Amino acid sequence: MQKNERQAYLKQLIKDQVIERQSDFVTALEADGVPVTQATISRDIKDMQLVKVPTTGGRYRYSLPLEKQLSPLDKLRRTLAAAYRHGDRMDQFVHLVMNPGTAPAVGNLIDQLHDQRIFATIAGDAAILIVCRGTAQAKEVLEMIDAMVG
Structure with a gap:
C-alpha cells in the first residue's frame, strides 16, 4: 500500500x-x-x-x-473572508482581486471544488483569473464567490 x-x-x-x-x-x-x-x-x-x-x-x-476536517468549500469561505477584495467578470472570464500573497491558496481551493463550470484557474500573487466554460457559468461563479463573502 x-x-x-x-x-x-x-x-x-x-x-x-x-x-x-x-x-x-x-x-x-x-x-x-x-x-x-x-x-x-x-x-x-x-x-x-x-x-x-x-x-x-x-x-x-x-x-x-x-x-x-473542513471541506474545500468551507476552507474557501474562511479564506475569502480575510483575503477577497473584489471581483469582476468579462465574457467567460472571472477576475478576483485578493490581498497580496493570498491568491495561490485561494486558487488551489477553487481547483479543489472540481466545479464543472470552471475550465481553468490561474493564480498570481494577488489576483486570480478563472476561465469558465461560458458566460452564464462565469456569472454564476462570480455570484457564488460574492455570496461567500457576504
Whole structure:
C-alpha cells in the first residue's frame, strides 16, 4: 500500500472508529491484510498532523486538526473572508482581486471544488483569473464567490 493510500485509510479509520493508540492503527491495517510497523504509523501521524482530543469517557482519541476536517468549500469561505477584495467578470472570464500573497491558496481551493463550470484557474500573487466554460457559468461563479463573502 502506498503512503497516500495508507494515510487516506488512516483518515477513514479516524472517522469510523475511536482510535486511541498507534497500535490501534496497526491492528486495523493488519486486519485488512496490510502489514505495517508502528514506526510507519508514527511517521504518518506526524505527516498528517493528527492530534489527540478528549472523549466523553476521559480518554483520548486521534483526530484530524480542525483545518483538515473542513471541506474545500468551507476552507474557501474562511479564506475569502480575510483575503477577497473584489471581483469582476468579462465574457467567460472571472477576475478576483485578493490581498497580496493570498491568491495561490485561494486558487488551489477553487481547483479543489472540481466545479464543472470552471475550465481553468490561474493564480498570481494577488489576483486570480478563472476561465469558465461560458458566460452564464462565469456569472454564476462570480455570484457564488460574492455570496461567500457576504
